[in-house]
Amino acid sequence: MRPVYTDMGAKDTRSGFGAALLELGEKDERIVALSADLMSSVKMEAFAKRFPERFFQCGVAEANMIGVAAGLATTGFIPFVGTFANFATGRVYDQIRQSICYSGKNVKIAASHAGLTLGEDGATHQMLEDIGLMRGLPGMTILSPCDYHQTRLATLAAAEWEGPVYLRFGRPPVPTFTPPEDPSFQIGKLQVLLEGRDGVIFATGHLVWHALQASYALEAQGLSIAVVNVHTLKPIDEEGVVEWLERSPVIVTAEEHQMYNGLGDIISFISTKFCPRFIERVAVRDTFGESGKPEELLQKYGLTAAHIISAVERALEHQL
Amino acid sequence: MEQAHLEAIAAQVRRDVIRMVYQAQSGHPGGALGATDILVALYFAHMHHTPSSFSPTGLGEDVFILSNGHICAAWYAVLARRGYFPLQELSSFRRINSRLQGHPATKEGLPGVRVATGSLGQGLSVGIGIALGKRLQRDPHLVYVMIGDGELNEGQIWEAALFAAHHRVDNLIVIVDRNYKQIDGDTRAVLDTDPLEEKWRAFGWEVFSLREAHSFPAILSTLEQARSHARKGKPLIVIAYTIMGKGVDFMENDYRWHGKPPSDLEYERAIAQLPATLKDF
Numbered sequence: 001m002r003p004v005y006t007d008m009g010a011k012d013t014r015s016g017f018g019a020a021l022l023e024l025g026e027k028d029e030r031i032v033a034l035s036a037d038l039m040s041s042v043k044m045e046a047f048a049k050r051f052p053e054r055f056f057q058c059g060v061a062e063a064n065m066i067g068v069a070a071g072l073a074t075t076g077f078i079p080f081v082g083t084f085a086n087f088a089t090g091r092v093y094d095q096i097r098q099s100i101c102y103s104g105k106n107v108k109i110a111a112s113h114a115g116l117t118l119g120e121d122g123a124t125h126q127m128l129e130d131i132g133l134m135r136g137l138p139g140m141t142i143l144s145p146c147d148y149h150q151t152r153l154a155t156l157a158a159a160e161w162e163g164p165v166y167l168r169f170g171r172p173p174v175p176t177f178t179p180p181e182d183p184s185f186q187i188g189k190l191q192v193l194l195e196g197r198d199g200v201i202f203a204t205g206h207l208v209w210h211a212l213q214a215s216y217a218l219e220a221q222g223l224s225i226a227v228v229n230v231h232t233l234k235p236i237d238e239e240g241v242v243e244w245l246e247r248s249p250v251i252v253t254a255e256e257h258q259m260y261n262g263l264g265d266i267i268s269f270i271s272t273k274f275c276p277r278f279i280e281r282v283a284v285r286d287t288f289g290e291s292g293k294p295e296e297l298l299q300k301y302g303l304t305a306a307h308i309i310s311a312v313e314r315a316l317e318h319q320l
Numbered sequence: 321m322e323q324a325h326l327e328a329i330a331a332q333v334r335r336d337v338i339r340m341v342y343q344a345q346s347g348h349p350g351g352a353l354g355a356t357d358i359l360v361a362l363y364f365a366h367m368h369h370t371p372s373s374f375s376p377t378g379l380g381e382d383v384f385i386l387s388n389g390h391i392c393a394a395w396y397a398v399l400a401r402r403g404y405f406p407l408q409e410l411s412s413f414r415r416i417n418s419r420l421q422g423h424p425a426t427k428e429g430l431p432g433v434r435v436a437t438g439s440l441g442q443g444l445s446v447g448i449g450i451a452l453g454k455r456l457q458r459d460p461h462l463v464y465v466m467i468g469d470g471e472l473n474e475g476q477i478w479e480a481a482l483f484a485a486h487h488r489v490d491n492l493i494v495i496v497d498r499n500y501k502q503i504d505g506d507t508r509a510v511l512d513t514d515p516l517e518e519k520w521r522a523f524g525w526e527v528f529s530l531r532e533a534h535s536f537p538a539i540l541s542t543l544e545q546a547r548s549h550a551r552k553g554k555p556l557i558v559i560a561y562t563i564m565g566k567g568v569d570f571m572e573n574d575y576r577w578h579g580k581p582p583s584d585l586e587y588e589r590a591i592a593q594l595p596a597t598l599k600d601f
Contacts, residue, residue, distance in 0.1 A: 032456075053456065056487065061479035064445045068483065071449015074434055075377050075457065079449075094439050095476070099446055103426050103436040 002194055002219070005212050007175035013206075014112045014169050016151030018043025021080060021110075023152075024159050025051045031159060034069055034081045036062045041171075042082035042112045062087045066095035066107075073105040078159055081107065085114035085127035085168060093133055100164050101137045108158045108165045109134075115256035116284065116301055117206055117294035118171040126289040126297075132261020134166040135234055142233040143187065144168045146208035148176045150231060153185050161187055168205065170256075172294045175209045188232050190240035196226030199250030199312060202241070204230045204263050207254040207282070210298075213305035218312060225250075225312060236266055238274075245275040250315035252280045254308050256298075259283035278318050280311040321365045326536045328597040329401060330360045334567045335594040336397035336410055336601060342587045344414035346422070350577030351468060352394035354499045354562040358466070359398045361539040366547075368461060371403040374431035382461045383450050385435060387443025388468030388497060389423040390579065396420050399432040400601070410601040441474025443467065444494060448484050451492040462550055466495045470502030472513045478523070484555040485524030493546050494525075494557040498533075499564040501575040517559055526554045533560040568593055 024031045025047050032054040035044050039057065048055040058065035062083055069079035081088070088111035089096070100107045116126050134140050141161060145154040151169045158165040184191055193208070194215050203211035208229045215225045228244060230236070245251060245267075255263040264281035271277045284301050298304050333356050341347035363369070367382040375381070386395050393413060400407045405419070412418035419430040423438025434450075437443045447465035454461060471477060484492060498516065500507045507513055517527045528546050532538035539560075546556045564578075565571030568590045582590055 056452065058483060059479075059486075061483065063441070063476040064448075064479035064483050067442050067445020067476070067480070068449035068452065070435060071446040071451070072453045074446070074450050075379055075453025075459075077453055077456070095442055095445075098436050098439045099442045105435070 005177040009176055010173035011148035011176050012173050013148055013151040014043045016148040017110055017155050017169055020152040020155030022046045030078045032072055032077045032079045034058050034065050036065050036083045038083050044082050062092045063095050066092045067099050069107045070099040070105040073107050079107050080110050082110040085111035085130045089130040089133045101139045110167045112169055113171045114168045116289045116297040119294045120291050122291040123288040128258045128284050131257050141165045144204045144233055145231050146229055147178055149178045149180045157187050170206055174206050188235050190237045191229040193229050194227040196224040198223045200226040200244045200248040201252045202228050202230050202267050203254040206256050210305045211254050211308055214308035238270055241270045242274045245271055245277050251277055252311045254282040259285055280315040282308050282311050323536045330357050332598040333397045337393045338590045340393045340410055340413040341581045345581045346414055347393050348390040348579045350564045350571055351391035353566050354564040355391055355497050356394045357534045359394055363398050363402045366543045378434055379459050384464045385443045385447045386466050387437050388471050389437030392424045404432040407601045440471040441476035444480040448489050451489050463492045469498045469507055473511045481523040488553050489555050490551050490553050492555050496559045497562050498559050499562045501564045503578050505575050520557050525557045528558045530558050530560040533562040534566055
């Protein structure tokens with residue numbers, strides 16, 4: 001029997017981050033937090049209230065925030081900087097590159113509101129290139145958890161992990177389907193949610209849930225499609241990916257990110273090196289987003305379970 | 321330390337700078353020569369630091385950050401002469417497999433460097449972070465950050481200026497290498513930052529003016545004056561009116577010496593003005 005993942009209640013992944021940050025603050029005095037005037041949106045309020053000495057409001061000045069975090073890390077603290085994904089990456093790329101990554105500083109970048117699903121704010125705020133930006137930086141670790149519980153666990157794990165971490169999560173409530181404590185979540189290891197003989201969907205972030213729905217629907221059609229959660233995009237579990245590439249007749253990737261430089265490219269990179277395969281991508285197709293409700297945006301830009309099913313079908317046709 | 325001794329060290333550091341840049345046939349001699357006296361004063365007479373056991377965290381000692389990383393030839397020479405790493409290593413400046421990168425870096429583990437700088441505008445923020453870290457850990461030592469005056473064009477500097485005043489980062493002394501030169505010319509022609517002292521005052525900083533930025537008594541008394549204002553609720557800044565290229569007559573006040581090495585002939589002319597006062601590397 002394949003496991004059945006059910007929605008235990010919709011929750012925003014950013015709240016998983018906020019809960020973990022508070023826990024971390026309680027147990028480790030080295031944890032400090034910095035916000036660029038988005039304390040409540042990024043769910044850092046509880047930490048700020050509980051540990052005012054270890055919280056730094058930076059104002060709408062992200063470049064300085066990154067540098068201050070690098071300085072705090074120099075003296076042995078573990079800073080979490082929190083803002084929206086576009087302000088956490090594109091706006092401060094050079095600061096992350098030089099003051100954090102090249103300098104080897106143990107700073108955790110907590111990026112909320114990633115992807116299209118932040119919704120009504122529109123394309124200025126819908127960051128879809130961040131995985132690519134962060135992936136190019138030597139020494140950067142990229143975590144992209146799939147629900148509330150996993151975002152909490154990823155935050156806790158990021159604090160333990162030595163070196164810079166980019167932690168990507170989102171704004172809207174989404175299904176919670178992984179357990180609160182989950183030994184199968186480990187940085188750098190693929191998480192196999194559903195086994196399958198006929199193919200595999202590699203998914204990350206919010207689209208993991210959609211991939212599960214796609215797999216269940218395909219099961220009704222007699223197809224057994226695995227769902228592998230790629231919550232760690234860097235360092236990628238190369239061995240694990242190769243194993244799935246070798247044994248899966250069809251291969252699909254699914255991400256709430258541009259089709260360039262994200263999960264699709266990461267899997268293709270491994271494929272071209274070890275196991276050349278046809279890969280279908282579900283991703284935003286080289287376009288900016290727009291205002292709308294999260295579900296409307298996923299529908300319009302081709303990121304729903306139905307789109308993943310179509311991608312599996314295209315991959316099957318290609319195989320024939 | 322006696323003034324004569326500091327002057328001898330500074331003279332040798334200037335000679336080191338010219339030899340390093342000439343041997344590498346690349347580097348930034350102008351700003352390095354201009355900042356030499358301040359760096360020597362900081363490292364040989366003013367700061368509390370432990371060259372023999374460099375700690376990357378900088379806890380328990382004063383910390384210096386060179387935010388205008390391109391003038392690192394002078395910083396490297398000062399660090400080597402102060403005992404942070406072997407003098408001979410200066411000959412590896414800007415060469416392959418060297419710890420003395422073209423701009424300061426931590427990756428190769430060069431003692432004295434705690435953060436990479438070079439892309440401008442970033443070192444001040446990092447220095448503020450270190451100052452906050454020291455405050456949280458009840459470390460009474462200070463953080464010194466040198467910034468270039470071309471670097472003042474960077475928006476991040478002014479983000480940092482707002483932040484430090486707002487958060488009362490008062491264990492920090494910034495030194496502006498105010499030589500009025502940047503790559504494309506005079507700062508007043510490229511992007512004017514005057515009136516500079518008024519700007520920093522308006523941002524809530526305590527401003528100290530160092531008019532004689534090549535006189536050791538003046539440098540040391542201004543630094544001491546700044547230090548005496550530490551922990552009084554305001555960040556501190558020294559505007560140091562330096563002369564770019566100081567010590568080599570044809571480089572002085574000439575912005576074209578920002579980032580080019582001397583030719584053979586220019587090297588001979590320069591080195592003739594900088595006799596060895598200590599042993600060459």
